[in-house]
Amino acid sequence: MSATLDLRGAKILIVDDVPTILEILRRTLEEAGYLILVAPTGKLALRIAAEVRPDLVLLDVLLPDLNGFEVCHRLKAEPLTRDIPVVFLTSQPETEEVIRGFRAGGVDYILKPFQREELLVRIRTHLEKARLIQALVEKNRALEEEMARREQLTGERNRLSERLSLVSQHEAERWGIAGLVGQSRSIQRTLEEIDLLHQTSTTAVLICGESGTGKELVARALHFGGGRAEGPFVPVNCAAIPGELAESLFFGHAPGAFTGAGTYRSGYFELAHGGTLFLDEVGDLPLDLQPKLLRILEDGRIRPVGSVEEKTLEVRVVAATNTDLQQQIQAGRFRQDLYFRLARFTVQTAPLRQRREDIPILARHFLSLFAREMKLEAPPLSPEALVALENYDFPGNVRELKNMVERALLESRGAQIRPGHLHFSPLPGPSPAAMAGVELASLPFELDRALAQTEIALIKRALAQTGENVAAAARLLDTNRNRIYRALGKQPDNL
Numbered sequence: 001m002s003a004t005l006d007l008r009g010a011k012i013l014i015v016d017d018v019p020t021i022l023e024i025l026r027r028t029l030e031e032a033g034y035l036i037l038v039a040p041t042g043k044l045a046l047r048i049a050a051e052v053r054p055d056l057v058l059l060d061v062l063l064p065d066l067n068g069f070e071v072c073h074r075l076k077a078e079p080l081t082r083d084i085p086v087v088f089l090t091s092q093p094e095t096e097e098v099i100r101g102f103r104a105g106g107v108d109y110i111l112k113p114f115q116r117e118e119l120l121v122r123i124r125t126h127l128e129k130a131r132l133i134q135a136l137v138e139k140n141r142a143l144e145e146e147m148a149r150r151e152q153l154t155g156e157r158n159r160l161s162e163r164l165s166l167v168s169q170h171e172a173e174r175w176g177i178a179g180l181v182g183q184s185r186s187i188q189r190t191l192e193e194i195d196l197l198h199q200t201s202t203t204a205v206l207i208c209g210e211s212g213t214g215k216e217l218v219a220r221a222l223h224f225g226g227g228r229a230e231g232p233f234v235p236v237n238c239a240a241i242p243g244e245l246a247e248s249l250f251f252g253h254a255p256g257a258f259t260g261a262g263t264y265r266s267g268y269f270e271l272a273h274g275g276t277l278f279l280d281e282v283g284d285l286p287l288d289l290q291p292k293l294l295r296i297l298e299d300g301r302i303r304p305v306g307s308v309e310e311k312t313l314e315v316r317v318v319a320a321t322n323t324d325l326q327q328q329i330q331a332g333r334f335r336q337d338l339y340f341r342l343a344r345f346t347v348q349t350a351p352l353r354q355r356r357e358d359i360p361i362l363a364r365h366f367l368s369l370f371a372r373e374m375k376l377e378a379p380p381l382s383p384e385a386l387v388a389l390e391n392y393d394f395p396g397n398v399r400e401l402k403n404m405v406e407r408a409l410l411e412s413r414g415a416q417i418r419p420g421h422l423h424f425s426p427l428p429g430p431s432p433a434a435m436a437g438v439e440l441a442s443l444p445f446e447l448d449r450a451l452a453q454t455e456i457a458l459i460k461r462a463l464a465q466t467g468e469n470v471a472a473a474a475r476l477l478d479t480n481r482n483r484i485y486r487a488l489g490k491q492p493d494n495l
Contacts (some may be wrong), residue, residue: 007127008033011054015045015071016089017064021112025058025119032120042066046074049081056127059106060089061097069104076105083134085126089114149264180214180221182358186350190218193347198226204297206282206342207320209349212397215320216280218347222318223276231275236268239284246289247305254306269302273313282319282342283328290335293317297341317342352394352401359389362398366405367417376414384467388419391464395425419472424465455487 014025017040026036037054039045042063049057057075061068068088075081088101088109101109107126110119180191197205205222207215216235223233241249252267268277279285285293296302297317301310319342328334352359363381371378381389385408394400408421458477463484466472474481 007124007131009035010056010127011035011037011052012056012058012123013037013039013045013048013052013054014058015039015042015063015068016058016060017041017062018060021060021089028116028119029123034123040064042068042071045071049075049084050078053080054084055130056123057084057086058089058110058123059086061092061101069100072101072104072106083130085130087122087126180217182355182361184350184355184358186355187358190347190349193345194218194221194225197222197345197347200345202345203300203316204342205316205318205345205347207318207347207349208325209320209322210351210397211322212399213349213351214398215322215349216278217398218349219276219278219318219320223278223316228275228316232272233276233278234268234272235278235280237280239281241286243286246286247292250289251292251302252304254304264304267302267304269296269313269315270311272315274315276316276318279317279319281321281323283321283323283325283334285334287333287335290338294335294338294341297338352397356390359394359401360386362401363389363405366402367409370406370409371414374409374414376409379409379412379414379416381417382419382467384419384469384472385417385422387467388422388424388465388469388472392424400425419466419469420475422466422472424476452487459484459487 012029012034014022014029014036015038016022016025019040022038022040026038029036037048037052039048040063042065045057045059048054059068059071063071066074068090072086072088075084075086085107086105088106089112090097090101090109091112098109107129108122110122180187180194182188205219207218209215219235220233223229223231248265248267250267250269252265252270255263296313296315300314301312303310325334325339325343329336329339352362360381363386364378367381368378389401396403404422404424405417407423408417411421412418459473462473462476463470466476470481470484474484477484
């Protein structure tokens with residue numbers, strides 16, 4: 001070990017008031033490759049030691065101002081000099097003096113007159129020991145800093161995971177598993193698939209369906225109803241991720257990985273370790289990130305940006321899309337191998353217009369949910385309101401129904417929900433394409449007829465949606481009741 005340490009240039013402070021001894025020691029140690037400092041007094045030695053911090057001090061016991069024991073004691077009392085090894089020079093080999101020197105903090109003593117080889121061997125031994133101790137202290141300090149950093153990161157990750165889980169759990173409770181309950185065959189099939197996935201260890205699931213059909217609710221049901229419920233649920237909107245930051249956000253980054261990266265940051269995958277990473281709108285993932293995502297799905301390892309070390313993680317990736325990924329593949333915007341890896345198990349969520357029998361169940365569920373949040377009794381839905389809901393196509397699906405029910409409860413102030421409390425999306429009028437085939441020569445006649453027929457069709461649809469409530473239909477169409485009566489050729493008493 002000693003042969004590997006290069007001690008050339010080590011600084012040695014010689015403290016002695018005898019010029020001949022100072023000169024002999026200086027010449028001997030300089031020939032050995034050491035850098036020599038000298039001090040004839042104790043006070044000067046203390047000042048030099050504090051300013052230069054030598055690697056070793058050769059200290060005579062008898063000095064003109066302070067004795068060597070006092071100088072050593074003061075050196076050991078100061079933080080800047082306490083670790084410097086002190087070797088006493090003495091011409092008095094009495095045991096009491098030697099013991100006094102060790103008590104003052106010395107590590108060794110050399111008798112005058114000294115032997116050159118013995119002097120050099122002892123000095124080298126103590127320099128090597130000091131270097132090794134220093135290296136050990138620095139290594140321990142580095143390890144302590146690394147452990148503190150890891151504890152801080154672990155604490156940060158746990159706090160973030162707890163926050164993410166709490167937020168996710170709150171949202172899961174707010175929507176509730178009741179959001180997936182219904183009488184339709186499609187919702188029963190979805191529940192069966194969720195139950196099957198609870199019994200498997202597959203690390204990738206793809207959920208497909210229109211916007212608002214409950215894809216994230218399915219993902220939350222997979223997480224909170226299965227064995228990963230104690231782990232974090234980390235939702236990520238892939239459509240909102242800046243391309244230049246995508247890799248750092250997903251895999252984290254090491255300090256100095258790029259400008260502004262001052263500390264280590266955990267990515268989405270590391271935050272989701274032991275739980276679920278939900279990738280909403282996965283079809284919008286940057287193309288250059290997709291092979292890296294494929295890799296972690298295959299081997300469970302990530303490499304933070306700027307790091308040479310890989311991390312092994314255990315994460316289930318649940319991806320969702322409302323677009324046709326096969327078309328994305330043909331257009332070159334999505335990797336086919338990633339699609340096949342994600343689509344090993346696929347769950348399809350049905351639009352609300354294909355499960356109309358579930359609309360009353362969902363509407364009452366949301367009414368109960370929001371009423372509880374508002375500290376109200378859940379009001380009933382009038383038969384007319386139910387008819388209006390069941391006859392509406394809900395282009396926004398369950399999300400639109402949920403928002404509609406919440407607004408209706410606010411407007412009703414806890415009273416019965418009637419058609420007038422329901423606000424449907426504006427009804428579309430005749431498109432320019434539908435009128436493109438009309439002959440110009442017959443426009444006056446055909447235009448009047450087309451407008452009249454369109455008006456009647458819209459009125460009938462509005463009446464169907466509002467349970468034949470003329471006032472509600474008028475509000476929906478932003479008109480008055482008299483116009484509806486005139487258009488249908490009926491009097492108020494007949495409606």
